[in-house]
Amino acid sequence: MDRFGGSCVHTLMKACWFLVVLVGVASASPPPPRPAIEINCTESMPWEKLQACIDRFDKGAAIKKLSPEVKVIATLDSRQYLFVQVGQDWRLASVLGDENYELVQRSELMVGRQPAVRIDLSHHVPLGNTGVFLERVTHICSAMAGCRAVVIACTVIQHGRAVETFRGELKNDADGVTVIGDRTHSGQYCLGR
Secondary structure, eight states: OTTTSOOOOHHHHHHHHHHHHHHHHHHHOOOOOOHHHHHHOOOBBBBBHHHHHHHHHTTTTTEEEEEEEEEEEEEESSSSSEEEEEETTTEEEESSSSSOEEEEEEEEEEEEEEEEEEEEEEEEEEETEEEHHHHEEEEEETTEEEEEEEEEEEEEEEEEEEEEEEOOOEEETTTEEEEOOOOOOOOOOTTOO
16 A cells, blocks of 8 residues: 555556556547648639639649540649539539549439539549459539539459449439449448449
8 A cells, every 4th residue: 555545556557547548649630631622612613713723722733634524633632623514613523532533424414403414434443453443423513502423333343253233323303313223232342332
């Protein structure tokens, strides 16, 4: 027993817990701040204004033109932003996970009573040296509702054969656009997409 009525082991354990808590608090870092482009350049605006915004907040970003109405902005910190022209203005459609996206098609449609733009992108990611992950991502963008991305197809190929797959189709009705299809052959990669 020590002179304060507790055992030395008990006092030592309290000191250790205090140290663990103190180290845990000191090592916890705040989440990284959102990039300036995501804060300042997301509103619908004419291309010239968007270009000025990108130049102001990420000088040196590269612009990859997928079509006259679809562009990807690759920032210096390796972020990929998909911008789509809707009417006369441009808007941020999505933050892409990598640079492995290609434009398949762009078309116009009505969502409910609102005109919208449909952008279909194919996305491929190598899975080591034995496989590949493929998906088709559709972005639906309107002037009033912004943009929404949905996966309409997903396949994982390992050693030359499909080990999981999903093929859906867009259902467009008065409530909006949804994806319908059978997901029974989806696995760890395709199920949650």
